[in-house]
Amino acid sequence: xxxxxxxxxxxxxxxxxxxxxxxxxxxxxxxxxxxxxxxxxxxxxxxxxxxxxxxxxxxxxxxxxxxxxxxxxxxxxxxxxxxxxxxxxxxxxxxxxxxxxxxxxxxxxxxxxxxxx
Amino acid sequence: xxxxxxxxxxxxxxxxxxxxxxxxxxxxxxxxxxxxxxxxxxxxxxxxxxxxxxxxxxxxxxxxxxxxxxxxxxxxxxxxxxxxxxxxxxxxxxxxxxxxxxxxxxxxxxxxxx
Numbered sequence: 001x002x003x004x005x006x007x008x009x010x011x012x013x014x015x016x017x018x019x020x021x022x023x024x025x026x027x028x029x030x031x032x033x034x035x036x037x038x039x040x041x042x043x044x045x046x047x048x049x050x051x052x053x054x055x056x057x058x059x060x061x062x063x064x065x066x067x068x069x070x071x072x073x074x075x076x077x078x079x080x081x082x083x084x085x086x087x088x089x090x091x092x093x094x095x096x097x098x099x100x101x102x103x104x105x106x107x108x109x110x111x112x113x114x115x116x117x
Numbered sequence: 118x119x120x121x122x123x124x125x126x127x128x129x130x131x132x133x134x135x136x137x138x139x140x141x142x143x144x145x146x147x148x149x150x151x152x153x154x155x156x157x158x159x160x161x162x163x164x165x166x167x168x169x170x171x172x173x174x175x176x177x178x179x180x181x182x183x184x185x186x187x188x189x190x191x192x193x194x195x196x197x198x199x200x201x202x203x204x205x206x207x208x209x210x211x212x213x214x215x216x217x218x219x220x221x222x223x224x225x226x227x228x229x230x231x
Contacts (some may be wrong), residue, residue, distance in 0.1 A: 004160075026136075031217040040126065040131070041163075041206060042221040056220065090160060094217055106219060108160035 001027050006091050006109035013081040013116045021112050023077040023091030029107075031094045032074040036060065036087040037111075038072065049074055081116045088113050119144050123149040123208050123222035131230045136180075138225045140208030143189065148210040150191045152182055155205045164206070167191060169220070178202070203229045 007022045025032065033048035035058075045058030049068040063085060065077040074093075078085060094106040124139040142148060150167040165176025172184045178201075182193045191208060208222040 031219065035221075040223055042223040043219075044221075045218055047216055092161075092219075104217075105163045105166065106161075106217075108153075108162070110160045111158075 004093055004109040005106050006089055008112060010082070010109065010113050011115070013052060013078075013114065014114060015081060015083060017081050018077070018079050019081065021078075021089055021091075023074045023076065023089075024072050025107070026072065027091040027093060027094075027107065028071060029093035029095055030071070032068065033078045033092050033106075034060070034064070034066065034074070035090045037090060038087050046089075051111050062082065062103065078114075083116045086114060086116045102105075118180065119210055119220050121208050121210055121220055123206075123223040123225050125225050126223065127226045127228065129228040130198045131199050132200055135221070136193070136198045136202065138193040138206050138208075138226065138227065140143050140191045140193065140222060142191065142208075142210050143187055145211070150182075151209045151211070152180070152191075153207045153209060154178075155207065155224075161207065164193070165167075167219060178186045188198065199228075200229050202229065203209060203227055 004025045030051045032091045034046040035043040036045050044060050046064050047066040052071050055066050076096045089112045092106040095104040122141045128209045142159040154162040154164050155161050164180050165174045167174050167184045175181045178226040180195045205224045209219040210228045
């Protein structure tokens with residue numbers, strides 16, 4: 001039972017480079033989201049999706065793009081990496097979303113540690 | 118906008134002592150409330166959740182939390198700390214109408230001394 005899988009686990013980028021963080025879930029969850037975790041800041045929502053073809057911005061969306069072409073996958077794209085994007089990124093999924101159920105458990109991936117130099 | 122406050126970024130207890138991690142939320146309408154735990158270099162794992170069925174919620178690993186509407190609080194407790202409880206703990210809320218988005222507190226790092 002894989003759950004939520006994130007790749008890569010570690011990445012170092014140079015300023016201005018682009019990359020895609022991958023996230024896949026095998027639980028048929030409608031809702032998927034991306035958070036970034038910075039020391040002393042908790043987790044902050046970047047983008048989220050309540051179903052295939054539907055995405056929306058969270059609290060800190062600038063510098064990131066997402067798309068949701070399938071239920072399983074929710075990639076996060078950095079178009080031009082900046083040192084301020086050095087962080088640990090977590091993908092999460094749950095049953096909530098279009099069904100409107102907000103009290104279901106969110107399942108998290110193991111995280112991607114990104115360093116931008 | 119909804120916010121979550123966790124009092125104390127670091128809490129240190131002795132093994133066998135009571136663990137108390139504090140969480141307060143800002144909404145006047147009781148939201149859905151969660152506690153997550155993060156062990157070093159890992160993702161977040163659900164400890165317990167409040168969904169209005171009962172004010173005292175029991176979770177995994179001996180943790181429990183009590184929802185107090187009058188105090189807008191959802192503090193996490195464990196009667197006797199184990200070394201394995203050392204981790205970072207996050208309180209989170211999900212508002213009605215938020216479509217599942219979680220708002221996290223800044224986290225409390227729990228240390229357990231032998």
